[in-house]
Amino acid sequence: MNGFFASDLSGAVATWVAALATIATWSYLVGARRLFVLMQHLLAGLATGYLVLLAIRDVLVPRLITPLIEQPRDHVLLVPAVALVATLIGATWLPRGMTAPAGAILVGGIAAFALGGAVVGTVLPQIAAALPTTNAASPDLIGEVISLAITSLVLLAFLHGAPRGRLTIRAATVGRWLLVGGIGGWLGFLLVSRLSLLVDRIGFLLGDWLTVLR
Amino acid sequence: MTSSASSALGSQAAARLRPAAPALLLLVLLVVASLLSGGVSGLELASPDRSRVDQLRGAIADLPDHPLVLIAFDADLGTYPEIRAATRAAIDDLAAHGAQLAIVSFTPEGRAIAAAERERIARAGTEQVPADLGFVAGAEAGLVRSVASVVPASASGPVIDAIRQGGGGIGAFDMVLIVSGSDLSARSWVEQVGTRLPKLPMVTIAPTFLDPELEPYLRSGQLTALVATLREGVAFAEAVEAASGRSSGSIIGSLPMLAGMLAALGVLAEAASRRFSRRGPRRFSGRAAS
Numbered sequence: 001m002n003g004f005f006a007s008d009l010s011g012a013v014a015t016w017v018a019a020l021a022t023i024a025t026w027s028y029l030v031g032a033r034r035l036f037v038l039m040q041h042l043l044a045g046l047a048t049g050y051l052v053l054l055a056i057r058d059v060l061v062p063r064l065i066t067p068l069i070e071q072p073r074d075h076v077l078l079v080p081a082v083a084l085v086a087t088l089i090g091a092t093w094l095p096r097g098m099t100a101p102a103g104a105i106l107v108g109g110i111a112a113f114a115l116g117g118a119v120v121g122t123v124l125p126q127i128a129a130a131l132p133t134t135n136a137a138s139p140d141l142i143g144e145v146i147s148l149a150i151t152s153l154v155l156l157a158f159l160h161g162a163p164r165g166r167l168t169i170r171a172a173t174v175g176r177w178l179l180v181g182g183i184g185g186w187l188g189f190l191l192v193s194r195l196s197l198l199v200d201r202i203g204f205l206l207g208d209w210l211t212v213l214r
Numbered sequence: 215m216t217s218s219a220s221s222a223l224g225s226q227a228a229a230r231l232r233p234a235a236p237a238l239l240l241l242v243l244l245v246v247a248s249l250l251s252g253g254v255s256g257l258e259l260a261s262p263d264r265s266r267v268d269q270l271r272g273a274i275a276d277l278p279d280h281p282l283v284l285i286a287f288d289a290d291l292g293t294y295p296e297i298r299a300a301t302r303a304a305i306d307d308l309a310a311h312g313a314q315l316a317i318v319s320f321t322p323e324g325r326a327i328a329a330a331e332r333e334r335i336a337r338a339g340t341e342q343v344p345a346d347l348g349f350v351a352g353a354e355a356g357l358v359r360s361v362a363s364v365v366p367a368s369a370s371g372p373v374i375d376a377i378r379q380g381g382g383g384i385g386a387f388d389m390v391l392i393v394s395g396s397d398l399s400a401r402s403w404v405e406q407v408g409t410r411l412p413k414l415p416m417v418t419i420a421p422t423f424l425d426p427e428l429e430p431y432l433r434s435g436q437l438t439a440l441v442a443t444l445r446e447g448v449a450f451a452e453a454v455e456a457a458s459g460r461s462s463g464s465i466i467g468s469l470p471m472l473a474g475m476l477a478a479l480g481v482l483a484e485a486a487s488r489r490f491s492r493r494g495p496r497r498f499s500g501r502a503a504s
Contacts, residue, residue, distance in 0.1 A: 002295070002298070002463065002464065003302075003334050003338075003463050004330050004333075004334060006337055026241070029234045029237045029238060029241075030230070030231060030234045030238070031230055031233075031234065050322065050326065051322055054322050054325065054349060055351075058325075058348055058349045058351070059349075059351045062366070062367075062368070063351075109355055110353065110354065110355065113353075113354035113355050113358060113406065114354055117354060117402070117405030117406045117409065118405060120405070120409045121404050121405030121406065121408055121409045121436075122401070122404070122405055125434050125436060126430055126434060128434075129430070129433060129434035129435075186426070189422055189425075189443070190422060190423060191475075191478055192422070192444060192471070192475065193293070193296055193421060193422035193423065193443075193444060195471060195474040195475065195478070196295070196296050196444050196466045196471065197292070197293070197295050197296060198244065198474070199244060199248065199466050199467065199470045199471060199474065200295040200296075200298075200464075200466060201295075202241070202244050202245055202248050202470070203248055203464055203466070203467070206245065206248055206249065207464065212249065213248060213249065213252075
């Protein structure tokens with residue numbers, strides 16, 4: 001039981017709709033493409049409608065329109081945001097000089113936050129954490145040496161077309177097999193993950209819908 | 215004539231279904247395994263390595279009395295079933311430790327799942343419903359803004375008052391539980407919030423595909439705990455269930471998982487043998503020609 005649906009009439013209707021949608025999606029397996037396409041359109045429509053509702057109810061009205069109506073003098077900086085929203089919903093007749101700065105701030109801000117965070121929060125701390133410790137008794141020392149060796153071999157595998165000796169070619173071959181092995185192992189892990197989703201859906205059909213599994 | 219027409223229709227249907235036979239057989243196999251799953255003992259899906267489970271349980275146990283805990287719900291609709299049991303177990307464990315919970319989302323999908331989970335908790339009526347901090351737009355920029363202010367102006371209640379007394383931002387919390395899966399995962403939290411609030415403990419539950427992305431943060435100490443595979447999630451849910459005696463909902467059965475994995479291995483072996491049989495004669499003819 002996934003617990004998302006109540007035991008009243010609305011819950012029963014929701015369970016039936018979810019079960020029928022699941023079966024309709026699986027009907028693609030037996031070649032019923034129209035049903036599958038219908039489900040795709042339903043998903044796209046619902047997702048778009050939900051996004052629009054969320055944007056209006058949780059973002060535009062409480063954070064943009066209400067402050068501008070109630071206290072316009074305190075929220076002058078929201079005017080470019082209105083221009084940006086107007087541009088996004090298709091008001092291309094607005095002068096570019098008005099909308100371009102707002103768009104530039106939006107794109108630049110997102111990029112600055114992401115890049116700044118990646119450098120300060122990931123690159124520098126991870127370099128510091130990856131440096132080998134000076135303590136010879138470190139329990140991770142062997143693991144660190146093996147990691148270094150594997151990383152070097154895999155990097156060598158990317159030396160395509162460069163002139164290299166016999167030893168380098170052998171090392172690159174080993175690196176390529178390590179890379180293939182790593183990708184294969186990871187795909188196996190993902191298979192288990194996706195299998196669990198399929199088993200969960202079957203569990204929903206048997207448990208929540210048909211109630212033969214408790 | 216009627217019998218010949220019906221047999222023609224039957225053969226047409228059979229021909230149409232033939233390509234789908236392996237997938238349908240797999241579905242039937244999984245259905246049977248799911249039905250038998252309850253009666254089969256001796257199969258264990260939970261990871262025998264409990265170190266990740268102990269880390270998360272330890273982080274929750276180390277919290278002060280009546281701590282404020284923020285649940286950042288940014289799971290993905292497609293992969294949430296994989297971490298659902300672990301997430302519910304973590305919420306149960308936090309509630310059992312007397313935590314004051316609040317839920318916030320930075321992605322639309324996360325908001326949908328968070329709302330459904332809040333409704334589920336309210337319906338069950340067994341524990342206090344987490345305070346709703348709603349949806350925060352702006353992705354990384356929204357995260358940074360929430361460090362200073364995360365409470366909506368219209369929100370009210372005892373947990374909201376406690377957050378406002380602590381400054382109104384993420385810094386008011388004693389811990390953040392990040393339910394990952396979407397674009398804004400624990401990585402964004404480490405990069406944007408961890409650098410601004412380095413003393414704030416952050417623990418995360420994530421689907422398997424995020425494990426390689428998040429594991430380095432656990433090793434470097436930027437994350438306090440990480441539960442990121444199905445086996446760890448099941449182990450965590452079982453540990454919490456054993457301690458509290460309360461079920462966290464359905465956990466994936468081990469028998470259908472075993473059946474599915476054996477089917478996958480069978481497909482792999484079949485593909486390998488087909489490839490081998492194709493290559494064999496070519497090599498042989500090559501040698502014969504030489």
